Amino acid sequence: MDMIVDCVFEDERWQSFGLEPxxxxxxxxxxxxLGLGEAGFAISLLACDDARIAGLNTEFRGKAKATNxxxxxxxxxxxxxIGGLPDLPEPGDADDPEELGDIAIAYETCMxxxxxxxxxxxxxVMHLLIxxxxxLFGYDHIEDADAQLMEGLETRILAGMGISDPY
Incomplete structure (x- = not known):
């Protein structure tokens, strides 16, 4: 069993874009x-538009605008x-995967x-998904040392996929 990515499509443009794969x-x-196996984790992904993500951004971050x-x-x-590694979770099993959390991504802003x-x-979009x-794994970019760690990891992951440095 691979990691479960549960995609909820509120904006159908994401389906034709190929967001789920x-x-x-x-x-x-x-x-x-991160050195973790491909099994035992689950993520929920909301594929939405700018209006929906603006509402979520307002509700959860107090920022009344769309974001990516x-x-x-x-x-x-x-x-x-600061600058340390997050505490990575243990995987669950096939019947009860470790729920990592939720992600929302907005079509218009990304495009x-x-x-x-x-x-x-x-x-x-691949960069934003990563x-x-x-x-969800505890990485952040508020402090400079944390941002360097997170951005370096993003860049390495993307390079392994043949995608150039987004920064």
């Missing part, structure tokens, strides 16, 4: 980079010291950012 590929790459991706870890896994940055949309998944 991309999310599964991103999940496998993140698990491999949001993450809600199921547990606090962050490092105890506009990719166009504005001159990046292939698939590469940009970014969101790393948040």
């Amino acid at each position: 991309m999310a599964e590929r991103a999940a496998r790459a993140v698990l491999a980079a 991706v949001l993450s809600w870890p199921s547990d606090e896994r962050g490092a105890e010291e 506009a950012e990719a166009a504005g940055q001159g990046k292939p949309p698939q590469d940009h 970014h969101g998944m790393l948040h």
